[in-house]
Amino acid sequence: MKTMKFTPRGFGGDRRDADQVRRDGWREQGVLAVSADDERLSWPERELVRQLGERLYGKREQEARHG
Template sequence: MKIPQQHYRCPLGRLQPQVTDLEVIKQSGWRDQHILVVSPDDDRLDWTERELLRRIGERLYGTKGASHG
């Protein structure tokens, strides 16, 4: 009778980070909560879309060098 060998499972294996697909998280955020996460440098956008995003970001959050206070 053959008994299969038990493979030793290292307890540190649980501590290794899970690889997360950020695009899936962005998609579910948009579909579930209407939260849009997009970079104005995204190659899928044309110039007018990137410019629109830049203007919205600056209007809501200010320019890159501006300080709050």
């Protein structure tokens, strides 16, 4: 049986970790993906992220359920 001698795009090789994907998204496309719970941010920064998220996309499900 013959085996494939190449790897189709998107398969095999090294996978980027989530932080690398976010970093590349910011640097290449100006897209920022930030968790409102990211401990690297100060409380005011996390609050700003939460407010921006609510303004653009509405309340998170867990916040909507708890009022």
